[in-house]
Amino acid sequence: MRSSNPVFSRRGFSRDNGYAGFNTAPQAGYAQGNPYAQNPYANNPYAQQDVQQGAPPQAPATTGRMTMDDVVLRSAMTLGTVAVGAALAWALLPISATSYGLAFGSAIVAMVLALIQSFKRTPVPALILGYAAFEGVFLGVISEMYNSQWSGAPFQAVLGTLAVTAATLLVYKAGWIRVTARYARVGMAIAIAFVLVMAVNLLLVALGVAGDGGLRSFGPLGAIVGIIAILLGAFFLTLDFKQIEDGIAYGAPKNEAWLAAFGLTLTLVWIYVEMLRLVAIFSSND
Numbered sequence: 001m002r003s004s005n006p007v008f009s010r011r012g013f014s015r016d017n018g019y020a021g022f023n024t025a026p027q028a029g030y031a032q033g034n035p036y037a038q039n040p041y042a043n044n045p046y047a048q049q050d051v052q053q054g055a056p057p058q059a060p061a062t063t064g065r066m067t068m069d070d071v072v073l074r075s076a077m078t079l080g081t082v083a084v085g086a087a088l089a090w091a092l093l094p095i096s097a098t099s100y101g102l103a104f105g106s107a108i109v110a111m112v113l114a115l116i117q118s119f120k121r122t123p124v125p126a127l128i129l130g131y132a133a134f135e136g137v138f139l140g141v142i143s144e145m146y147n148s149q150w151s152g153a154p155f156q157a158v159l160g161t162l163a164v165t166a167a168t169l170l171v172y173k174a175g176w177i178r179v180t181a182r183y184a185r186v187g188m189a190i191a192i193a194f195v196l197v198m199a200v201n202l203l204l205v206a207l208g209v210a211g212d213g214g215l216r217s218f219g220p221l222g223a224i225v226g227i228i229a230i231l232l233g234a235f236f237l238t239l240d241f242k243q244i245e246d247g248i249a250y251g252a253p254k255n256e257a258w259l260a261a262f263g264l265t266l267t268l269v270w271i272y273v274e275m276l277r278l279v280a281i282f283s284s285n286d
Contacts, residue, residue, distance in 0.1 A: 066247050070257035078132045078261040085136020090144045103141035110134035123258035146276055150283040157276040168234045172241050179242040187235045218281050226278040233271035240264055
């Protein structure tokens with residue numbers, strides 16, 4: 001199973017790249033064909049190397065390994081950089097053609113840095129924090145733009161993003177969602193189809209075939225598309241949570257916490273932008 005985020009697509013905790021699953025006991029959806037279901041150390045590059053044949057499994061060593069504290073700290077640093085960049089852009093860049101140009105340029109730079117990091121086999125904190133800074137500038141400008149037309153929309157979008165994240169974490173930890181290989185395949189198929197449809201819609205809008213934004217209009221259809229996008233963001237979060245949980249359980253190196261933070265930031269930015277549009281749509285229809 002691979003995560004939706006490009007940061008995890010090359011180093012995902014999947015059975016075909018050497019990472020083990022989360023539990024040592026077989027789980028529904030993982031036991032069949034899973035060579036790690038019975039032995040958590042089989043082909044696991046991060047496992048202890050001195051496990052004797054037939055010895056009962058032991059918890060992996062924690063020295064130099066990723067912990068939840070590491071993930072929380074790196075995530076706070078990355079998201080904090082996004083927030084600082086957004087706040088500075090909001091305060092220092094008044095709405096104008098120049099600020100829109102800077103926002104577009106920042107979005108391009110952020111995308112390039114994200115792609116470079118996603119193709120690297122190890123995390124580079126400078127790339128991740130650079131992505132966060134430029135992404136923050138982009139978010140700050142568009143948030144100010146939305147706030148100028150729909151007062152309070154960014155604040156509502158932040159609350160909505162936090163609510164979606166908290167609800168997703170709750171249902172994930174409660175076991176109401178089981179992140180199996182089939183779950184990931186179906187969800188990713190839907191996500192790819194959604195992105196392709198949005199790309200075609202953008203092309204039609206640019207060519208003047210679809211007016212008022214097409215599927216991304218500020219009407220009922222746009223609201224439905226926005227809700228689907230937010231649900232996909234929640235799906236991405238479940239994959240991220242699973243990747244982090246597996247990495248901690250099976251002793252991923254400490255620097256992998258940067259990849260976890262990067263993946264979470266990508267997903268949370270997705271949800272925030274879609275939530276911002278959705279708040280604007282509902283405010284327009286009041």
